[in-house]
Amino acid sequence: MAGQHTTRIHPSTIVVGTQLVKSRPLTPKGDFSYPRSSREGGEMTRERLEGLPMTVLLDLSRKENLSVDPEISPEELVEELLEAYDEDRRERENLQNLILKIEQTKFESLPPHPASPSFTQEPVLPASYDDNTVNLVLRDPSWALVLWEVRKKDLDTWSQSSSFRGLALRVLEFASPSTECLTFFPIPITESSGSRYLHLPTPGRWYLLELHAQTDHDSKMLSKSRMLLAPPELPDDPKDRPGLTDAQVRLLEVSGSALCETVKEKSEAVALGYPHRIGGWDDTVFQEVVE
């Protein structure tokens, strides 16, 4: 149980080294949204946070600029983090979804479920295509979606063997597509067809996934994904790039670095600094902000 110097690992959370992999159903219900990184909130993140050691929680709190009491318990820290993530989310919804909001208005004149005659019969897509495949899809610098499936006939055959130990994804890391694998780690999987989000361990590295059937004696590769480049570690606000001169910081500031889509925390000054006048606003407000 969390808070008693023991770490509770949620049943659907697999820890591989220091990496976390979250298992979830193929077609989730409700408003589930997988976190962009380890810096967002949501029910799933609570579970994940509760499964993290205190050292990692403290690291996350530093990233969130939280001032942490040295005596804080893991439960309290999780609550603090969730509150901070929720604030980020609200901030982002308020200030950063401008483009999506406008794009959505193209589709807003109709009721959500229009009663217009639609397709006579809703097609049903297969849950799986009965093939041995694995795909890796980059979502953001930290997370990628893994989709896999295993041919039923193959799985049935292996399952009858006493030496069959199960299926696994193998995550291979490369410095470049032409160099040898730097490291790899396995992720056991139980479903013959599924998906899960994978935390990419090292920014700026190339990743490839292999789908394996494992026996007591060896491991048979069933399929592999194409290699994919995880973006380098980039600051949310480009102004936070290390080693910048004062002149460079000034250039980034006037370039609107604080307004970038990646910036989660926009200060009130930045919000006010939207350089225009709305209704009762006048230009002196803007002037005050820039001064």
Next chain:
Amino acid sequence: MSRLDLALVLNAHLPFVRHPEYPVFLEERWLFEALSETYLPLLRVFHQLEEDGIPFRLTMSFSPTLASMLTDPLLQERYRQYLDLQLELAERELVRTEGGPSNKTARLYRQLHLHNQGDFNEVYQGNILRGFSYFQKKGHLEIITSAATHAFLPLYQNHPEAIEAQLQIASETHTRLFGRPSKGLWLPECAYFPGLERDLKQHKFEYFFAPAHAVLNAKDFPKSGIFAPLSLPGGVLAFPRDMESTNALWSPDRGYPADPVYRDFYRDIGFDLDLNYLRPYMPGTDDRLATGFKYHAVTGPTDQKVLYDPDKAKARVSEHVRNFLYNRGLHAGRIADAGFEGVPLLVCPFDAELFGHWWFEGVMWLDAFFRQVASPATGVNLVLPSDFLVDEAQFQRTEMAFSSWSAGGYAEAWLDGSNDWIYRHTFKAVDRMVELVGRFPDVQGRKQRALNQAAREVLLSQASDWPLIIKSGTTVGYAERRVKEHIANFTRIYESLSSNTMDTEWLTTLEKRNNLFPDLDYKVFQRRN
């Protein structure tokens, strides 16, 4: 006064929605609303500016799906029917509001639909692309394309055949419809991944637009900030978006469109008046829906909206343009103070449908903008991206990382728990399409038709609109069905080709329904390394 270059970019896009199998299909209204409120009013503004000798310049992208719909005879005819109904409703609204404070607005709507009807039927004879092409020939407009069905390209980077098909068909469609190749490409959602520039270069696309964070976080420090394009490997230029100027127009809460006097987008007689009165103008549904007749102003964050006053709104438009230019001047000053040497470039990209459809006064704002910018006193010089292609070597060469212009900056909206089920199917369809090209490298007749249609279905399933609609929760059922329908259509062709049992009648019906990209050659999906 500090001088600056400003590139205004309008991205016009809608997903392919065309249902000849039904006499009326509600989702086709997306196109009709954009035609009535954005595209036709915009053309009228261009004509007036030309007549008045105003030297306006801007870039517009037309996605291949939108361009295909705008040139489709069935949709053109259905738009005529839509216009007839809108005009009939406008006439009834004149009567209903007679003597009341909303009559002026009702007259405004009647005038709008009358103009639209005249322009659409007589000036453009149903094909408004003629109008935009005219302004391109005159040098006022630079028209570019987008990916074939507006796929979010980074999600398909592991399927290079999909990227190739999206780009090649975009290029072919644009040349066929506009009579000249597209110099640039509007990356759907400004979504970029490293290496994409090679594909762009191969298809002779010389530039695209990028989110500011992609440029500011480039591999090497961007020496010009966002005030000049970056040159990516191969010489393709990435033009960064200026957040400050675009937010002023984008933001529904803080931007100009949020001004209390502007017309409110949501309050509509479709939700206010008696259904019996409205029924004839809402064919195809028993539900209420927006009619486009809106009589209230934004007012503020309240449900108690005051009535819209067109004269007040018009006056505010002019004021907001002055304010926009005033702030660009301030920005130019700050850029100079930060040590930037030379004339900074501000790139301002928007969804075209922001102007007129969502922000009713937006087209008027553009008109006033071009008129005020024409004065040298503003210090603003309107430019086109192609002005910068003459010597691309002058721009800093570096590399960018994966990025998009949406919330979060990456693929969060297009790949999450609500919509990630799509990709198992779209990826499989690409794999199978590649397999089909290998099995049928050069066939003719019915098999060729089937393969071409299979390729269309694969492409249609990839539209970024479907996952976005699912994520945003608007017309989710329709978006889900569209993905499933295209995948199911493709799968049926795939299985029929495998068993050599093609149902010709069904194929013909499908070809007539999803009829875009008539010159498509299925071999565009041939295997790539």
